[in-house]
Amino acid sequence: xxxxxxxxxxxxxxxxxxxxxxxxxxxxxxxxxxxxxxxxxxxxxxxxxxxxxxxxxxxxxxxxxxxxxxxxxxxxxxxxxxxxxxxxxxxxxxxxxxxxxxxxxxx
Amino acid sequence: xxxxxxxxxxxxxxxxxxxxxxxxxxxxxxxxxxxxxxxxxxxxxxxxxxxxxxxxxxxxxxxxxxxxxxxxxxxxxxxxxxxxxxxxxxxxxxxxxxxxxxxxxxxxxxxxxxxxxxxxxxx
Numbered sequence: 688x689x690x691x692x693x694x695x696x697x698x699x700x701x702x703x704x705x706x707x708x709x710x711x712x713x714x715x716x717x718x719x720x721x722x723x724x725x726x727x728x729x730x731x732x733x734x735x736x737x738x739x740x741x742x743x744x745x746x747x748x749x750x751x752x753x754x755x756x757x758x759x760x761x762x763x764x765x766x767x768x769x770x771x772x773x774x775x776x777x778x779x780x781x782x783x784x785x786x787x788x789x790x791x792x793x794x
Numbered sequence: 795x796x797x798x799x800x801x802x803x804x805x806x807x808x809x810x811x812x813x814x815x816x817x818x819x820x821x822x823x824x825x826x827x828x829x830x831x832x833x834x835x836x837x838x839x840x841x842x843x844x845x846x847x848x849x850x851x852x853x854x855x856x857x858x859x860x861x862x863x864x865x866x867x868x869x870x871x872x873x874x875x876x877x878x879x880x881x882x883x884x885x886x887x888x889x890x891x892x893x894x895x896x897x898x899x900x901x902x903x904x905x906x907x908x909x910x911x912x913x914x915x916x917x
Binding site: 719721723725730731732736737742776778781783784785786787788 | 830837838839840854856857890892895900901902903904905907908909910
């Protein structure tokens with residue numbers, strides 16, 4: 688199975704900050720990586736697909752980059768409504784696997 | 795698009811439960827339908843999916859549920875199902891249904907999600 692490792696596990700930042708966190712795959716996955724946002728008590732929501740494509744109706748302050756084994760997720764200017772846990776997910780191989788999540792909090 | 799799961803509840807170990815995932819506003823036949831779960835306080839775990847009829851409705855499962863869980867789909871009713879047999883306490887989780895966008899039979903990403911339904915396995 689492909690292991691996905693996210694860092695940091697949690698992150699505290701202020702409104703307006705640029706926020707970046709990463710996802711590392713245990714083997715190369717090309718660009719077959721997605722990012723999801725999950726707010727407390729809610730279902731996950733697709734934010735970025737294929738490493739860098741913004742899902743429709745998602746604000747442009749969200750972006751993703753990377754390929755192979757190293758991927759980055761960025762929020763250019765953090766808003767209060769962005770507080771959530773973010774998960775990366777690979778689909779290079781079955782089983783589909785997720786990272787353990789990065790919990791984003793407001794400072 | 796709406797995706798609504800139902801059928802969760804409290805069940806004893808070893809028993810069965812069937813979850814339903816009803817959709818509307820989705821071109822259901824074009825999508826794979828997938829199930830995920832999230833144990834209390836834990837991360838997301840993929841359970842399995844069923845491809846569209848274009849790919850013969852073939853199924854894939856996580857090792858933790860293979861042989862116990864079965865995913866079915868009824869394109870006429872735009873509904874997917876998760877039949878769970880021989881339930882274990884470690885199957886306790888919120889179960890989510892999602893539509894999977896496919897290309898050449900590969901399920902790429904999951905764009906429409908339901909709100910989840912809680913399954914508690916306990917004696």
